[in-house]
Amino acid sequence: MMLSFEEMVRYGQDEDIMVENILEVTNRKVVNILENITDGYFALDRSWRFTYLNKASEKIFFNSRENLLGRIIWEVIPEHINQAFFELYSKAITEQKPVYFEMQICPEGDWVEVHAYPTEDGLSVYFRDITQRKQIEVALRRSEERSARLLKEITRLERLQLIEKMAGCISHEIRNPLTTVRGFLQLLSKNVEFVRYQEYFDLMIEELDRANAIITEYLSLSNNNSVELKLLNLNQIIEKLLPLIQADALMTDKYIELELQEVPDLLLNKSEIHQLLLNLVRNGLEAMFTGGCLTIKTYTEGEDVVLAVKDQGQGMPPSVLEKIGTLFFSTKDNGTGLGLPICYSIARRHNASITIETSAQGTIVFVKFKQQAVDN
Numbered sequence: 001m002m003l004s005f006e007e008m009v010r011y012g013q014d015e016d017i018m019v020e021n022i023l024e025v026t027n028r029k030v031v032n033i034l035e036n037i038t039d040g041y042f043a044l045d046r047s048w049r050f051t052y053l054n055k056a057s058e059k060i061f062f063n064s065r066e067n068l069l070g071r072i073i074w075e076v077i078p079e080h081i082n083q084a085f086f087e088l089y090s091k092a093i094t095e096q097k098p099v100y101f102e103m104q105i106c107p108e109g110d111w112v113e114v115h116a117y118p119t120e121d122g123l124s125v126y127f128r129d130i131t132q133r134k135q136i137e138v139a140l141r142r143s144e145e146r147s148a149r150l151l152k153e154i155t156r157l158e159r160l161q162l163i164e165k166m167a168g169c170i171s172h173e174i175r176n177p178l179t180t181v182r183g184f185l186q187l188l189s190k191n192v193e194f195v196r197y198q199e200y201f202d203l204m205i206e207e208l209d210r211a212n213a214i215i216t217e218y219l220s221l222s223n224n225n226s227v228e229l230k231l232l233n234l235n236q237i238i239e240k241l242l243p244l245i246q247a248d249a250l251m252t253d254k255y256i257e258l259e260l261q262e263v264p265d266l267l268l269n270k271s272e273i274h275q276l277l278l279n280l281v282r283n284g285l286e287a288m289f290t291g292g293c294l295t296i297k298t299y300t301e302g303e304d305v306v307l308a309v310k311d312q313g314q315g316m317p318p319s320v321l322e323k324i325g326t327l328f329f330s331t332k333d334n335g336t337g338l339g340l341p342i343c344y345s346i347a348r349r350h351n352a353s354i355t356i357e358t359s360a361q362g363t364i365v366f367v368k369f370k371q372q373a374v375d376n
């Protein structure tokens, strides 16, 4: 069919009107959808002014749409200029690429997930409240961290218990023959025939004594749970031990300071606490240069009584910290790596816990004793 010129114009106009109508209906539908979704949506022009905001987006700006329309976003939330999301929005516009990020509206506030899409006129921003998801994520992460910590602690305790058992068996087996050898060496050294070897005998006996001393230390790991505990005061034990500790320190030109607060009596085994203190103090002294000061503190913290040994050494790198308490682990040329495992073992028998804080300024070892209810 041939159309006249007039008919063709009219037909074209009808089509334009129809398309316009369809577009308007679609537009209304889209706006309707945006108005009714619970997620936020807003649009900005190229000069960062709001050209549209849906109802849900009022929440994020703590303001009504009427107040926001036509205003520049950075005047509404000036605190966000120069922050990560200002840069991301700018990037979306300059590079004409969509960006995605998650942000907290304000410290301790709700979390939102944001998608920003560059448009011909500016930027379209769509965001969703993900506070609940974030809270679950945080709870999950915390619980995972806690499980990992517990698992590590259980493994360490299991290892320690095994070592304690082994210590008991092996040490006796080695100690007995050593004693026999030492006895014969002493006997032979008195023999006139060997008088010219006296120096060698002395050296051999000395070495056996050194081996024996290490075994004695190692044996203290095999103490089982049956150590005798008495109601004693931590401060008194420390004060009594002070001359010995001070002599140790002065030998290498270091100093000891006491900061003892009044603490209640605890159920303690005196000789084990001696050993615990000496091991911690020696580690502290060995970690410091000449002139360094080591502080021994006692204080109460809630229900706990705390013994803290603080040094001015170099601290420990994470690689050392994670191995601490492992039997025979030592970074020292002449270290035995028995000091801290013994401390952990003693702490366990006293129902105490050991925590370590370390930095380049030094290390603090905290031993926390639970106050026990004692029947008189």
Ligand SMILES: Nc1ncnc2c1ncn2[C@@H]1O[C@H](COP(=O)(O)OP(=O)(O)O)[C@@H](O)[C@H]1O
Binding pocket: 279, 283, 284, 287, 311, 313, 314, 315, 316, 320, 324, 325, 329, 330, 331, 332, 334, 335, 336, 337, 338, 339, 340, 341, 363
């Ligand atoms: N106060 C401390 N400062 C720095 N490092 C320490 C401290 N205490 C312990 N360490 C580290 O832990 C390791 C193990 O200590 P320990 O079990 O007492 O064995 P040892 O003292 O025989 O090396 C040490 O070799 C050292 O690397």
Ligand SMILES: [Mg+2]
Binding pocket: 279, 282, 283, 338, 339, 340
């Ligand atoms: Mg040590």
